Amino acid sequence: MLLGATALGAHGASVTNAMVDNDAKDTADVLSFGMGTQGQRYSPLNQINTATVARLVPAWSFSFGGEKQRGQESQPLIHNGKMFVTASYSRLFAIDLKTGNKLWKYEHRLPEGIMPCCDVVNRGAALYDNLVIFGTLDAQLVALDQETGKVVWKEKVDDYAAGYSMTAAPLIAKGVLLTGVSGGEFGVVGRVEARNPKTGDLLWSRPMVEGHMGHRYDKDGNAIETGVTGTVNKTWPGDLWKTGGASTWMGGTYDASTGLAYFGTGNPAPWNSHLRPGDNLYSSSTVALDPETGAIKWHYQNTPNDAWDFDGANEFVTFDMDGRRLGGKADRNGFFYVVDAKNGKLENAFPFVKKITWASGIDLKTGRPKFIEAGRPGDPTKGAEGKKGTSVFAAPAFLGAKNQMPMAYSPQTKLFYVPANEWGMEIWNEPITYKKGGAFLGAGFTIKPLFDDYIGALRAVDPKTGKIVWEAKNTAPLWGGAMTTGGNLVFYGTPEGYLKALDARTGKELWKFQTGSGVVAPPVTWQEGGTQYVAVVSGWGGAVPLWGGEVAKKVNFLEQGGSVWVFKLAGK
Amino acid sequence: MTMLVGLLALALPVRAEWQRISEAGSLKVAVYEGFAPFSDHGKGIDVALARALATRLGLKLNLLPFPAGENLNDDLRNMVWKGHYLGYGPADVMLHVPVDRALMAANDKVEIFAPYHVETVRLVRDAQAMPDFDGIASLAGRRIGVEQISIAAMVLLGEGGGRLRDGVRIFPTAAQALEELKAGGLDAVLANRSEIEAAVRGDPRYPLEPLAFERLPRNGWAIGMAVRKDDTELARRLQAALNELVASGELRDIFAAHGVTVARP
Numbered sequence: 132m133l134l135g136a137t138a139l140g141a142h143g144a145s146v147t148n149a150m151v152d153n154d155a156k157d158t159a160d161v162l163s164f165g166m167g168t169q170g171q172r173y174s175p176l177n178q179i180n181t182a183t184v185a186r187l188v189p190a191w192s193f194s195f196g197g198e199k200q201r202g203q204e205s206q207p208l209i210h211n212g213k214m215f216v217t218a219s220y221s222r223l224f225a226i227d228l229k230t231g232n233k234l235w236k237y238e239h240r241l242p243e244g245i246m247p248c249c250d251v252v253n254r255g256a257a258l259y260d261n262l263v264i265f266g267t268l269d270a271q272l273v274a275l276d277q278e279t280g281k282v283v284w285k286e287k288v289d290d291y292a293a294g295y296s297m298t299a300a301p302l303i304a305k306g307v308l309l310t311g312v313s314g315g316e317f318g319v320v321g322r323v324e325a326r327n328p329k330t331g332d333l334l335w336s337r338p339m340v341e342g343h344m345g346h347r348y349d350k351d352g353n354a355i356e357t358g359v360t361g362t363v364n365k366t367w368p369g370d371l372w373k374t375g376g377a378s379t380w381m382g383g384t385y386d387a388s389t390g391l392a393y394f395g396t397g398n399p400a401p402w403n404s405h406l407r408p409g410d411n412l413y414s415s416s417t418v419a420l421d422p423e424t425g426a427i428k429w430h431y432q433n434t435p436n437d438a439w440d441f442d443g444a445n446e447f448v449t450f451d452m453d454g455r456r457l458g459g460k461a462d463r464n465g466f467f468y469v470v471d472a473k474n475g476k477l478e479n480a481f482p483f484v485k486k487i488t489w490a491s492g493i494d495l496k497t498g499r500p501k502f503i504e505a506g507r508p509g510d511p512t513k514g515a516e517g518k519k520g521t522s523v524f525a526a527p528a529f530l531g532a533k534n535q536m537p538m539a540y541s542p543q544t545k546l547f548y549v550p551a552n553e554w555g556m557e558i559w560n561e562p563i564t565y566k567k568g569g570a571f572l573g574a575g576f577t578i579k580p581l582f583d584d585y586i587g588a589l590r591a592v593d594p595k596t597g598k599i600v601w602e603a604k605n606t607a608p609l610w611g612g613a614m615t616t617g618g619n620l621v622f623y624g625t626p627e628g629y630l631k632a633l634d635a636r637t638g639k640e641l642w643k644f645q646t647g648s649g650v651v652a653p654p655v656t657w658q659e660g661g662t663q664y665v666a667v668v669s670g671w672g673g674a675v676p677l678w679g680g681e682v683a684k685k686v687n688f689l690e691q692g693g694s695v696w697v698f699k700l701a702g703k
Numbered sequence: 704m705t706m707l708v709g710l711l712a713l714a715l716p717v718r719a720e721w722q723r724i725s726e727a728g729s730l731k732v733a734v735y736e737g738f739a740p741f742s743d744h745g746k747g748i749d750v751a752l753a754r755a756l757a758t759r760l761g762l763k764l765n766l767l768p769f770p771a772g773e774n775l776n777d778d779l780r781n782m783v784w785k786g787h788y789l790g791y792g793p794a795d796v797m798l799h800v801p802v803d804r805a806l807m808a809a810n811d812k813v814e815i816f817a818p819y820h821v822e823t824v825r826l827v828r829d830a831q832a833m834p835d836f837d838g839i840a841s842l843a844g845r846r847i848g849v850e851q852i853s854i855a856a857m858v859l860l861g862e863g864g865g866r867l868r869d870g871v872r873i874f875p876t877a878a879q880a881l882e883e884l885k886a887g888g889l890d891a892v893l894a895n896r897s898e899i900e901a902a903v904r905g906d907p908r909y910p911l912e913p914l915a916f917e918r919l920p921r922n923g924w925a926i927g928m929a930v931r932k933d934d935t936e937l938a939r940r941l942q943a944a945l946n947e948l949v950a951s952g953e954l955r956d957i958f959a960a961h962g963v964t965v966a967r968p
Contacts, residue, residue, distance in 0.1 A: 243791040318851045370873040406860040512861025567771035568799035
């Protein structure tokens with residue numbers, strides 16, 4: 132902290148606020164998820180570029196080992212000669228950047244009876260001071276000493292037995308540690324929490340569902356009420372806000388120029404929208420918060436009264452356009468939104484996938500979707516006992532036009548690079564289903580590709596015109612993130628196992644490498660000693676193989692894995 | 704898998720599995736967590752039944768309480784035929800599995816059998832707060848407790864386009880809703896009959912009523928157990944043990960000890 136102001140651009144072991152805020156510009160480090168808290172995933176590095184990328188070769192590879200593999204969705208962090216990378220089952224490794232040798236490993240002891248909805252993934256850690264901090268599947272935060280891997284502090288965020296979990300990378304904003312929570316359909320209510328990153332002490336907590344009380348905490352940990360989120364019963368009928376959902380399971384981004392942290396919120400509960408008429412704030416939204424107090428400064432709701440599982444957790448990435456600071460979000464629901472980062476006012480919204488059945492567009496005046504009522508699934512509490520309801524075809528499918536895989540933005544090309552998927556789903560009310568030993572009124576659904584030849588497509592999206600400038604199709608659904616560089620390149624991985632580099636302006640494929648298992652994680656890049664490196668984690672898993680449907684045919688030949696690969700130019 | 708290879712391979716495990724269990728000397732039984740009066744903190748009807756079954760089979764009980772998944776297919780996969788990817792399970796047998804044709808058809812890797820109880824949804828009311836009762840119409844303007852994400856919650860919230868919705872009070876479990884009813888904070892609770900009986904223990908101040916919601920299974924649903932498809936020897940022995948528990952009155956007593964009247968399928 133003392134060194135913070137002077138240490139800008141220096142590489143002491145201690146990570147300061149100034150270093151975190153400068154992460155996107157400092158090419159020697161990757162200190163945060165998103166390669167900078169704004170989440171642009173852009174590096175100005177250009178040693179590896181359209182002319183040289185063909186000479187990219189492996190520098191080293193490291194296996195996460197263990198008997199358990201499953202989805203590896205983690206983004207590595209780079210600092211002080213070390214890589215910090217998390218792996219499935221709440222593991223974290225520190226690796227020597229030069230040799231690829233393991234320095235230390237932390238394996239979190241997971242209790243039996245945790246309930247992660249969508250695989251045992253982790254998306255990465257945060258660096259602060261001498262610590263590396265990450266969230267675990269049993270809803271704890273663990274801070275380890277970067278040098279030794281010893282636990283410095285450990286805090287329980289919530290009760291895993293009640294369905295809470297943590298998979299996102301924590302965020303450092305204005306010197307506080309911001310985290311969300313994951314949770315399935317079990318009455319979990321989303322919230323954002325701030326802690327002192329050095330001690331884990333709770334500073335404030337802000338629920339994301341209208342009606343719940345927020346708190347701040349004094350030195351002794353006593354909770355002091357800081358007012359209710361929104362207005363009780365304004366957009367939720369009766370008691371339904373109590374189990375409102377809106378989990379903040381993907382974490383958030385932070386823009387030092389606006390001073391705001393941006394968190395996406397999950398879909399509302401219960402799944403059946405007919406039981407909760409109203410907008411159901413702040414579910415399926417982007418919520419902008421003051422990191423110091425947790426006050427909600429603005430919100431923009433992408434899918435009011437969601438009926439399709441269109442979780443709004445996707446990242447809000449700030450960027451400059453026409454001299455203004457805006458934010459882009461590629462939502463599950465198939466629309467790409469451009470919103471004023473200072474006040475939440477909608478600037479532009481347009482589809483980034485080919486088929487959308489739930490709304491014909493977004494009204495730029497009101498900011499609200501133009502719903503297509505025929506596209507809304509039926510009410511499972513209506514109809515005769517033991518009868519199957521009529522089927523509705525909805526697109527995108529519940530896994531979304533874009534899921535957890537982060538997009539990238541290049542200030543050089545002024546384009547977003549969005550890993551998108553083209554799929555839909557049949558939804559109908561089952562005659563009867565069962566849950567926890569008892570009868571239930573559930574919906575049946577089957578997820579279907581929309582086209583024969585591809586599901587995934589990496590798309591270059593122009594936020595100004597709403598045009599798709601180019602696309603690179605992929606047979607299997609894309610599930611890993613994108614990165615873009617000053618070398619006019621876009622890097623991304625595929626479930627088929629490839630890390631690929633494309634020309635950022637044309638989408639032309641210039642290089643690919645088979646990593647040995649599916650890539651469902653975002654790449655990073657940094658430079659050390661005059662050499663630019665690229666790294667990506669490989670290991671097939673995540674939600675797709677768990678849900679399948681007709682999509683399973685396109686992915687069931689893929690094998691699991693768990694490793695991190697590092698590349699550099701041959702001869703470097 | 705080709706069926707031919709499958710059938711040949713099945714000849715072996717039928718007894719092998721039972722042999723493994725009897726040599727180990729214990730029966731691993733999966734029960735739901737947080738599911739009073741059946742299984743909650745190592746106590747309840749299903750826990751007592753698990754113990755009685757193990758005893759009849761000459762085995763020790765090895766209880767595996769687990770959290771409910773999104774649906775029964777997940778539970779059967781995690782607890783019966785495959786195991787959870789976190790490394791726990793499967794058990795030898797899972798209790799409280801609905802004996803339902805559609806569920807059997809959707810889960811060809813398990814054998815669902817031995818129904819031991821029939822569950823139905825009932826309304827329990829505070830007779831003082833609601834002295835007269837005339838079906839669903841009487842619920843207008845009333846405070847009614849339900850367990851979140853239960854069939855009771857869904858039918859009540861959906862009834863008549865939501866005309867009862869504002870009176871519905873949502874609780875994490877039915878047991879908590881019933882506690883609130885007894886504390887005077889609710890007019891009624893809609894829950895499973897077993898949950899209600901265990902809480903009110905025949906107290907005449909809390910009468911039970913059947914209610915005919917549009918999509919509520921009128922005759923309830925039978926619950927039994929599930930083993931892996933090829934564990935026929937184990938299934939045979941469990942069925943025989945259950946038959947003995949029924950014939951001796953032991954099953955009835957297990958239910959009665961928790962205030963519940965067993966309903967035989």
